[in-house]
Amino acid sequence: MTTLTQTPLERRYARLGLLLIAPTVLIFCAVIIYPLVSALYLSLFKVFTPTLESSWVGLANYRELLASGMFWSALVNTLVWTAGTLTLQIVLGIGMALVLHQNIWFRSLARSLILFPYFISTVVAVLVWKWVFNDLYGILNHLLMQAGITNMPVDYLGSMPNAMISVILVGAWKYFPFVVIAVLARLQTIPEPLYEAARIDGAGPIARFFDVTLPQLRDVLVVIIMLRAIWDFKEFDLIWLLTGGGPSSSTETLPIVVYRQAFALNQMGMAAAWAVSMMAILLVFMIVYIRKTRDKGAV
Amino acid sequence: MKNTLTFPNGLTRRSMLAGLAAGTAVSALPRRAHAQDVTLRWWSPQGAPAQAEAYRYQIAAFEAVNPGIKVVFETTSDEGYAPQLAAAFASGEVPDIVTHLPSFAVQTYYSNGLVEPMDEVIAAVGADDYYEGANDVFKAADGKFCATGIGNTASDMLWLRRDLMEASGIAEAPKNWDELRAACQTMQKDGIFGAPLPYGQNSMTSLIFIGFIHRAGGSVFTPDLQLAIDSDATRNALEFYKSMRELCPPGATNYSWGESLTAFVSGACATGIYAGRVLANVTAQNPGIADQITCTTYPTMQADIPAWTFNDFPSVFIPAQSKQKEAAKAFAAFLFDPEGYIRQLHAAPGHVLPVLKSISANPTYQANEIIQKYSAEVDLMSSAAAGGFNLGYETSEHASNDKAGEVIASNAIADLVQRVVLNGDNVDTALSDCSKAIEAIMQA
Numbered sequence: 237m238t239t240l241t242q243t244p245l246e247r248r249y250a251r252l253g254l255l256l257i258a259p260t261v262l263i264f265c266a267v268i269i270y271p272l273v274s275a276l277y278l279s280l281f282k283v284f285t286p287t288l289e290s291s292w293v294g295l296a297n298y299r300e301l302l303a304s305g306m307f308w309s310a311l312v313n314t315l316v317w318t319a320g321t322l323t324l325q326i327v328l329g330i331g332m333a334l335v336l337h338q339n340i341w342f343r344s345l346a347r348s349l350i351l352f353p354y355f356i357s358t359v360v361a362v363l364v365w366k367w368v369f370n371d372l373y374g375i376l377n378h379l380l381m382q383a384g385i386t387n388m389p390v391d392y393l394g395s396m397p398n399a400m401i402s403v404i405l406v407g408a409w410k411y412f413p414f415v416v417i418a419v420l421a422r423l424q425t426i427p428e429p430l431y432e433a434a435r436i437d438g439a440g441p442i443a444r445f446f447d448v449t450l451p452q453l454r455d456v457l458v459v460i461i462m463l464r465a466i467w468d469f470k471e472f473d474l475i476w477l478l479t480g481g482g483p484s485s486s487t488e489t490l491p492i493v494v495y496r497q498a499f500a501l502n503q504m505g506m507a508a509a510w511a512v513s514m515m516a517i518l519l520v521f522m523i524v525y526i527r528k529t530r531d532k533g534a535v
Numbered sequence: 536m537k538n539t540l541t542f543p544n545g546l547t548r549r550s551m552l553a554g555l556a557a558g559t560a561v562s563a564l565p566r567r568a569h570a571q572d573v574t575l576r577w578w579s580p581q582g583a584p585a586q587a588e589a590y591r592y593q594i595a596a597f598e599a600v601n602p603g604i605k606v607v608f609e610t611t612s613d614e615g616y617a618p619q620l621a622a623a624f625a626s627g628e629v630p631d632i633v634t635h636l637p638s639f640a641v642q643t644y645y646s647n648g649l650v651e652p653m654d655e656v657i658a659a660v661g662a663d664d665y666y667e668g669a670n671d672v673f674k675a676a677d678g679k680f681c682a683t684g685i686g687n688t689a690s691d692m693l694w695l696r697r698d699l700m701e702a703s704g705i706a707e708a709p710k711n712w713d714e715l716r717a718a719c720q721t722m723q724k725d726g727i728f729g730a731p732l733p734y735g736q737n738s739m740t741s742l743i744f745i746g747f748i749h750r751a752g753g754s755v756f757t758p759d760l761q762l763a764i765d766s767d768a769t770r771n772a773l774e775f776y777k778s779m780r781e782l783c784p785p786g787a788t789n790y791s792w793g794e795s796l797t798a799f800v801s802g803a804c805a806t807g808i809y810a811g812r813v814l815a816n817v818t819a820q821n822p823g824i825a826d827q828i829t830c831t832t833y834p835t836m837q838a839d840i841p842a843w844t845f846n847d848f849p850s851v852f853i854p855a856q857s858k859q860k861e862a863a864k865a866f867a868a869f870l871f872d873p874e875g876y877i878r879q880l881h882a883a884p885g886h887v888l889p890v891l892k893s894i895s896a897n898p899t900y901q902a903n904e905i906i907q908k909y910s911a912e913v914d915l916m917s918s919a920a921a922g923g924f925n926l927g928y929e930t931s932e933h934a935s936n937d938k939a940g941e942v943i944a945s946n947a948i949a950d951l952v953q954r955v956v957l958n959g960d961n962v963d964t965a966l967s968d969c970s971k972a973i974e975a976i977m978q979a
Contacts, residue, residue, distance in 0.1 A: 286624035287647050371786030372803045394734065394788020395957065482736030483788055484953040499618030500944040501976070504625070 279508035297509035314489040318468045324408035329415020354413035362477040422456040578630040582610030585882040593875035617944040629854040631863040637847035638672045639927025639939035645681030646937035651853040652679035659868035682852035686887035687920035691845045692830040694807030708831045719782040722805035729782030731798035733790040740949035747772040749843035750835040758932040811885030846923025947972040
């Protein structure tokens, strides 16, 4: 049996290494570990938000939220919203990226303009869309009624399933440019000989997309889907400003419940329990997703 | 002719003198308010451009006579103040003075030790100058005043269009729900809807629907604050509210104060449910109907049920965590200085009504064109507001409810309305769930 012994120089290097990574570790602890532990700790108390007066309740907050139908309905709403808007973002994003990859007129201008929805603030975007959807003065209802498609204004945000569909559409419009940017960047690096070979083999445009383009986009799509799924899952402002979670609680997603618990019902401990549960769900989804995509990548 | 000496910064002699008086009042307060480099943060949900301009005048007048004190105005909103203040209280980063919040919200904060008693400010303004009982709604369990009123608002008046009534053969304002529904049905034509009642998941729906419960002869709580919402009166109110849905614009399912107001002011609805802001908005935005509008108290289910008007009792209060309490108290008292206060009231004439007798009688206040033109409506709103109530003070027999703010913020009542009216849920189940939600808040 051999024993590895470090020379004084190696030990000095090791200490220097620790010293050099210490700031990173400290910052990581301050911005990631501390808030996480705080949220976990807070979720074990009953806390009145304005005064922060608290009393220990253990896991009672978790028991209460899991026993309430509200948790499951909010989870379903969150999944419907995330899946709906994410699917549209990916389809629209890839489609638009393919168009912008072609040699079209005003390509540079179009590439700049396509980013517009992503750049404007959510508040402004929501105000614009609320006017578009407005029952009395909205352009959408005006056009539908002018065209004779409806004789009464459509209630886009106050009835189901219109409210969820509207929220999903606005979300897709707002965030699909992110997919466009990422996919377009990858499209520009796909080697042209691959397409030439496919053409020689008699592949048409659709076959070339599925057999060449899509496999080449796979890696970037894995990352995009993961990032956008995380961001959409915890989306708050867009849904809150558009519907406030209504009608009734039909568009009430988990982040909206967290906000309500913390600042409307003043139950910060319960809000922390909701937030921790949300994080746990997201974590499970992400682990499963990464494993699945990694497995497929290995094949 | 009025003698007005104007200073280079646009302030009049009167405001300068008033400022000096306020400065004197400051020195009478326990600690010096004129400390150097003091910044006061002032929050209010009433931040329309004209009101903001009036506030700027009041701030300039106060700063002119209190060098070293700076006041910064920040707007909040009727739907957003509760979460914003909860976060502010939790972080300790509170505003130094808050105005125009409803009385029930302040009672909640005061009962948790978050608000400073305002007795000194009321004394500085002049307790005798307030209308009798104007501050009763702010009296806390300890006998102190948690806030003082900065105005009265008759928030749920029934607004009518005389021209549409005449065209539909309606001779007089509806006096009960059957008449109101029939009038709305008759006037709903040619692209005009009957009423802009709110059905949204928000505080307006809760606050307005509470009025309907009372106008059906019920209440949310008994006088000793036992839950009483599960009653025949609430069922009747829900039934009427549901029957009115087809007479409201499709988007009323998402309406809050702004949308409801605009629906009447723009002429899209034949009736309206709002406070006096209608007057200024119609005058500015739709003058074509300005000669046709009038208001009355909202009808009750039957003629023998007395009218019930929702007055949110707009308040002034000072958070206990403020580091500039004395300066804030001086500024709170200064807000009632006649010149600035009248400007503030004129910024939304008929909407925020004066709480001081001397102001109501002041010729400058009465000289406003809108107040003169709609004197009958303003007088009616003044008397309705003076006898008005809200969830924190449901009737004169009710104990002060310091959980009312949380009940409203929870949207439990708006959810009841949405479930019954929009989702068609079973009334008993929805009422039972609503009762449980409110009971949980009361027990918390």
